[in-house]
Amino acid sequence: MSRSNYSDNGLLAQLHGEEPHRILPHLQLARLKFSEIVYKPVEVITHVYFPTTSVVSMVRQVGDGTFVEVSVVGNEGLVGLPVFLGAKDSADRAVVQFAGDAWKVPTEAIQEEFNRAGRFHDVVLRYINFLLLHLAQTASCNRHHSGSERLSRWLLMMHDRVVGDSLQMRQEFLAWMLGVTTGTVSLAAIELQDAGLIEYRRGKIIISDRKRLEEKACSCYRIVKGHFDMLGLFSSA
Amino acid sequence: MAAPPKQRHRNRILAALPDSDLEQLIPHLEPVSLKLGQILQMPDTRIERVYFPTSGIVSLLATLEGGETVETGVVGREGMVGIAVVFGVERSTIESLVQGTGEAMAMKSETLRTIIKNGGTLHDLLLRYVHSLFSQISQTAACNRVHTLNERLARWLLLTHDRIEKDNLELTHEFLARMLGTRRAGVSVAAHSLREAGLIDYTRGDIEIQNRRGLESASCECYAIVKTEFDRLYQGQ
Numbered sequence: 001m002s003r004s005n006y007s008d009n010g011l012l013a014q015l016h017g018e019e020p021h022r023i024l025p026h027l028q029l030a031r032l033k034f035s036e037i038v039y040k041p042v043e044v045i046t047h048v049y050f051p052t053t054s055v056v057s058m059v060r061q062v063g064d065g066t067f068v069e070v071s072v073v074g075n076e077g078l079v080g081l082p083v084f085l086g087a088k089d090s091a092d093r094a095v096v097q098f099a100g101d102a103w104k105v106p107t108e109a110i111q112e113e114f115n116r117a118g119r120f121h122d123v124v125l126r127y128i129n130f131l132l133l134h135l136a137q138t139a140s141c142n143r144h145h146s147g148s149e150r151l152s153r154w155l156l157m158m159h160d161r162v163v164g165d166s167l168q169m170r171q172e173f174l175a176w177m178l179g180v181t182t183g184t185v186s187l188a189a190i191e192l193q194d195a196g197l198i199e200y201r202r203g204k205i206i207i208s209d210r211k212r213l214e215e216k217a218c219s220c221y222r223i224v225k226g227h228f229d230m231l232g233l234f235s236s237a
Numbered sequence: 238m239a240a241p242p243k244q245r246h247r248n249r250i251l252a253a254l255p256d257s258d259l260e261q262l263i264p265h266l267e268p269v270s271l272k273l274g275q276i277l278q279m280p281d282t283r284i285e286r287v288y289f290p291t292s293g294i295v296s297l298l299a300t301l302e303g304g305e306t307v308e309t310g311v312v313g314r315e316g317m318v319g320i321a322v323v324f325g326v327e328r329s330t331i332e333s334l335v336q337g338t339g340e341a342m343a344m345k346s347e348t349l350r351t352i353i354k355n356g357g358t359l360h361d362l363l364l365r366y367v368h369s370l371f372s373q374i375s376q377t378a379a380c381n382r383v384h385t386l387n388e389r390l391a392r393w394l395l396l397t398h399d400r401i402e403k404d405n406l407e408l409t410h411e412f413l414a415r416m417l418g419t420r421r422a423g424v425s426v427a428a429h430s431l432r433e434a435g436l437i438d439y440t441r442g443d444i445e446i447q448n449r450r451g452l453e454s455a456s457c458e459c460y461a462i463v464k465t466e467f468d469r470l471y472q473g474q
Contacts, residue, residue: 058375060375060376060378060379062376062379062380062383062384062457062458062459063383063457063458066383068378068379068382068383070375070378070379071375081371082368084364085364085365085367085368085371086361086364086365086368087365087368091372091375091376091462091466092375115356117354117355117356117360122325125323125324125325126324126325126326128324128367129321129324129325129326129329131371132320132321132324132331132367132370132371132374133329133330133331135309135371135374135375135378136297136299136309136310136330136331136374137299137330138378139299139307139309139374139377139378139381140299140300140301140305140306140307140309140381140418141301142378142379142381142382143305143307143381143382143418143419144301144303144305144307144418178382179379179382179383180382218301219301219302219303220301223302223330227330
């Protein structure tokens with residue numbers, strides 16, 4: 001009953017004409033576990049993942065033990081972008097941020113469809129454009145906005161991509177996501193909790209007042225969401 | 238009027254094209270000069286032309302609602318300005334600003350769109366370039382979060398030095414503050430400490446690179462990571 005349909009992923013939902021007949025036979029449902037690594041830097045990307053209920057973070061390592069999240073992929077996107085850009089691997093680490101399902105496709109099969117330069121190709125390119133704007137916004141946000149603004153933004157991005165109000169969370173993970181120390185994360189989370197926006201418990205965060213969380217978040221949330229809505233992924237073509 | 242071939246080949250994307258593909262492009266390329274401070278693309282306006290720089294350097298800026306900016310990436314003769322056109326969209330939120338005088342080959346966006354519509358060598362080269370641009374922007378997003386201003390200033394000067402190909406950079410501290418997403422006073426302190434270490438010298442509106450190796454040691458690893466990614470792009474040429 002909880003089984004994902006291929007159209008639960010926004011990019012796959014855009015397939016039309018002969019495309020589903022060519023692509024669907026290659027799809028396999030994968031269950032992604034919390035904190036599982038989908039791919040690592042310089043590891044050949046053998047499969048591309050199209051999340052349905054899972055969320056995957058793209059994380060950069062800077063220095064020895066510091067990681068910073070640079071983008072988030074949920075049911076609007078795909079994990080394994082470099083294979084469409086003539087590369088075999090990525091400098092990013094793809095880490096499962098929220099456990100759930102994803103459709104898994106062998107790299108060669110999906111590249112073949114992309115190379116036909118048809119609708120799927122164009123949909124992927126539009127998604128790349130969205131991701132580029134998302135990245136650029138994050139580069140600026142990371143520079144200028146406070147910990148609690150960025151935490152609010154991040155929680156909203158997650159909330160948009162998962163079912164329910166409860167987000168499974170590990171504090172050190174959250175620190176990576178925001179590129180700060182675990183101490184800073186705690187302070188920011190406590191600030192949001194005291195204001196009644198979230199409930200911060202061991203291992204999870206519950207969104208209690210989404211509307212006010214939106215007010216607390218920096219404008220980057222709304223801006224990236226605007227680009228996202230313009231993609232029109234879940235509207236029927 | 239067709240451009241002189243030698244100059245044309247200084248752009249590495251154009252240089253990587255087979256002769257027959259390049260010949261097809263020549264009638265559509267127009268040599269233009271890039272003037273310091275010139276805005277090639279304003280955010281949210283239609284992208285009329287794309288630019289293949291043959292010298293000089295262009296900054297990709299992300300501006301926040303409060304007017305704060307930060308540079309998310311740079312484009313020199315390894316790339317193309319107006320990458321959104323490749324994704325089939327007409328406008329972008331990113332501003333493209335000339336930060337080092339030079340020259341470029343300009344082409345109508347519509348022409349590029351038609352040429353790459355059905356794939357082909359230029360299409361594939363541009364996507365490979367997008368991969369390294371993504372990598373650069375991701376690294377910048379992480380770097381902006383965790384590295385000190387001294388490290389980031391050194392990184393920025395090195396990336397610029399690579400593209401300007403001379404030791405004197407026409408720059409004010411105000412301009413650097415915009416690029417690095419900080420206050421002018423902060424830039425002055427950082428520049429002063431690089432000067433004390435004998436790495437650079439500066440007068441009003443001009444920075445001279447005096448010890449490039451020293452600057453490489455003073456920079457965070459982000460410089461080397463971005464450089465390696467770009468070098469990989471054109472390996473074997």
